[in-house]
Amino acid sequence: MRQIICTLEPLPATSLTTMRFKFPQEDDLYNIEEVMLCYMGSLLPGATDSLTPIQPLHASFYDFLTDEYRSHRFIIDISTGQADLAFACIQVMQEMLCFNIGGLESSYLRNSEVVDLGERVGRYILPHLSYSCCLWSMHLEKTKFCVSIAKSIQGIMCNMETFFWMEVCSLLGCISGTSSSLAVAARWMQDYEEIVAIMYDAMKFIQNFGSLMMEHTHLYLSALPFCPEKSPLTSKISNSFPSIARLAAGNHQHWPSLQYVCRGHRRSVMSIAFSPD
Numbered sequence: 457m458r459q460i461i462c463t464l465e466p467l468p469a470t471s472l473t474t475m476r477f478k479f480p481q482e483d484d485l486y487n488i489e490e491v492m493l494c495y496m497g498s499l500l501p502g503a504t505d506s507l508t509p510i511q512p513l514h515a516s517f518y519d520f521l522t523d524e525y526r527s528h529r530f531i532i533d534i535s536t537g538q539a540d541l542a543f544a545c546i547q548v549m550q551e552m553l554c555f556n557i558g559g560l561e562s563s564y565l566r567n568s569e570v571v572d573l574g575e576r577v578g579r580y581i582l583p584h585l586s587y588s589c590c591l592w593s594m595h596l597e598k599t600k601f602c603v604s605i606a607k608s609i610q611g612i613m614c615n616m617e618t619f620f621w622m623e624v625c626s627l628l629g630c631i632s633g634t635s636s637s638l639a640v641a642a643r644w645m646q647d648y649e650e651i652v653a654i655m656y657d658a659m660k661f662i663q664n665f666g667s668l669m670m671e672h673t674h675l676y677l678s679a680l681p682f683c684p685e686k687s688p689l690t691s692k693i694s695n696s697f698p699s700i701a702r703l704a705a706g707n708h709q710h711w712p713s714l715q716y717v718c719r720g721h722r723r724s725v726m727s728i729a730f731s732p733d
Contacts, residue, residue: 457492460500461518462537464591466509469493471584478544480604538598545592546608552585553620556674558627563674567627577627589624593637596644606645613654616696618689619676626673631666635659657689660711684708
């Protein structure tokens with residue numbers, strides 16, 4: 457039940473079970489349908505259908521289970537649930553992310569020009585992978601530092617999975633949230649200086665090319681040659697893409713100082729404000 461209560465978006469039983477088998481504690485590795493859902497159908501809509509997203513029938517059920525004075529021995533430890541889901545999200549991404557996950561025949565088409573894109577996303581990006589790619593950092597933010605989770609994140613950031621994650625987010629239409637996810641992870645892993653540098657570099661990559669990746673899923677392949685020569689991210693990963701183009705001369709050593717170009721205004725801009733986030 458803790459997993460369902462801590463999940464930020466409803467997931468079907470098959471995805472809940474898949475993620476549960478990624479939990480770090482052996483006692484938590486079981487089929488949620490066989491052990492719990494079969495007895496909770498009156499409180500959890502979708503519990504009788506393995507493909508229907510499951511969520512508590514009413515918010516009061518969540519309030520009851522998280523209030524020790526009301527639930528007593530049935531109290532749910534939210535902090536443990538957040539850590540389990542953070543760990544599971546990272547494991548799911550490590551195992552499932554791959555190049556061209558949507559099976560697109562051409563990299564030259566805009567996402568909007570792929571007629572059956574929605575069908576491909578539903579077929580190849582399963583709910584637990586979609587959930588993990590979009591929401592892993594929200595669970596991480598509520599989790600105490602853990603070496604095993606940190607090493608798993610390091611495994612993604614130092615390999616091609618970083619770009620494969622961006623590819624999935626592009627197909628899901630949530631590429632704009634990737635920078636905030638990286639910022640959360642960088643704060644959480646502040647003592648891992650090398651990985652934090654790669655995360656901030658990935659944020660620069662998204663700032664410079666993210667708006668184009670919203671429409672062109674594989675644009676990162678074309679963007680890599682234009683990354684600065686001293687980019688920590690591309691220096692780790694560029695050898696994994698040996699066939700991409702290379703700039704013979706004229707490449708930058710570092711990212712440009714320009715952070716963002718505001719578009720859409722029709723008159724002169726007299727002032728501008730930025731929010732903390």
